[in-house]
Every structure is written in structure tokens, then in C-alpha cells.
Amino acid sequence: MIPPLKPGARLMRADGPFIETPRLILRPWRSSDIAPNTAMLSDPDSVRFITPDGKVITSEQGGWRNAAVIAGHWALHGFTMFAVEERSSGKYVGRVGPFSPPEWPGFEVGWGIAPEYRGKGYAVEAARASIDWVFATFEIDEIVHCIDDVNTASQAVARRLGARKDRKAVLLGKPTDIWVTSRGSWQR
Numbered sequence: 001m002i003p004p005l006k007p008g009a010r011l012m013r014a015d016g017p018f019i020e021t022p023r024l025i026l027r028p029w030r031s032s033d034i035a036p037n038t039a040m041l042s043d044p045d046s047v048r049f050i051t052p053d054g055k056v057i058t059s060e061q062g063g064w065r066n067a068a069v070i071a072g073h074w075a076l077h078g079f080t081m082f083a084v085e086e087r088s089s090g091k092y093v094g095r096v097g098p099f100s101p102p103e104w105p106g107f108e109v110g111w112g113i114a115p116e117y118r119g120k121g122y123a124v125e126a127a128r129a130s131i132d133w134v135f136a137t138f139e140i141d142e143i144v145h146c147i148d149d150v151n152t153a154s155q156a157v158a159r160r161l162g163a164r165k166d167r168k169a170v171l172l173g174k175p176t177d178i179w180v181t182s183r184g185s186w187q188r
């Protein structure tokens with residue numbers, strides 16, 4: 001539990017960017033995102049591709065740690081995967097956006113969508129907005145998408161984004177396919 005602040009005291013806040021699409025808001029993380037992110041990570045079909053060990057996260061502490069890693073990336077580098085919320089409901093949909101920790105096979109735009117929001121095109125919509133933001137913000141010629149070779153749903157998202165399967169890599173001790181979206185071929 002976080003104690004109340006003294007009058008006039010201020011804490012650091014991540015203040016942007018905020019990206020709006022027709023159906024989504026991509027924004028910095030809030031403490032209110034931890035519980036729905038943990039719920040997403042308690043789904044075996046979700047975590048097998050987005051946690052380091054592929055194991056479900058069900059504890060409050062485990063969910064907090066996972067969100068803290070993502071939010072900490074923002075504090076350290078000024079960017080990270082956005083928390084994605086549905087504009088019409090304000091509910092947490094998932095996380096999508098840039099991520100580039102040490103020993104990563106490139107500057108990634110990745111996605112993880114909660115089960116109840118899959119099949120609505122949210123991953124593609126949010127990834128397009130993220131890729132636009134990355135190419136507008138960074139001097140970078142390619143973005144990678146690290147996708148397990150059996151993750152057909154993410155492969156479909158990558159194809160819809162116009163990405164191409166480029167090479168293999170080892171990520172967190174497991175083989176993965178590296179898909180690439182190049183600045184030269186990126187068409188919004």
C-alpha cells in the first residue's frame with residue numbers, strides 16, 4: 001500500500017506520449033493496469049509467448065513485477081510498450097509497442113492482447129500506431145517482431161502489418177522467428 005502524500009509533495013509521473021486510434025488509447029502505464037495485466041498473464045495461451053518462462057502469473061506480486069519491468073523500461077529509456085485501453089469502455093486491452101531490453105535481437109514492437117479482446121483487430125490497430133510513432137520518433141530503419149514459430153495468431157498480425165519473416169534468433173534461451181518491418185516498406 002502506498003501512503004498518502006504530504007501536502008505539496010510530488011512523485012515522478014510518466015506523462016506521455018498518448019496515442020489515439022479510432023478505437024484505442026495507447027498510453028503510459030498506471031497502477032490500475034496491474035490487475036488486468038495479471039489477469040491476462042494468468043491465461044496459459046497468453047503467457048506461453050510473452051513471459052520469459054512461459055508460465056502463468058497469478059499472484060499480485062508476480063503481476064506487479066511484470067508491470068514494473070515494462071513501466072521501468074519507460075523510466076529508464078523514455079519509451080516502452082504502451083498500456084492499451086479501449087476508448088469506448090476505458091478497459092485495459094493489453095500492451096503493445098516498443099521494447100528493447102539488453103540482449104534483445106533488435107528494436108521490437110510487440111503485442112499482447114487479453115483473451116477477451118482478441119479477434120477484434122486491436123493488435124493490428126495498436127501496432128500500426130506504435131510503428132508510426134517509432135518511425136516518427138527514432139532514427140531507425142527496421143523494427144523487429146519476435147514471434148514463436150507456433151504462434152500463428154501473432155504471425156497473422158505481422159503479415160497484416162506487412163512484416164516479413166527474416167531470420168531466426170535465440171531469445172530468453174528459446175528459438176524464435178524474427179519478423180521485420182522496414183522503414184522503406186512501411187505503408188500506413
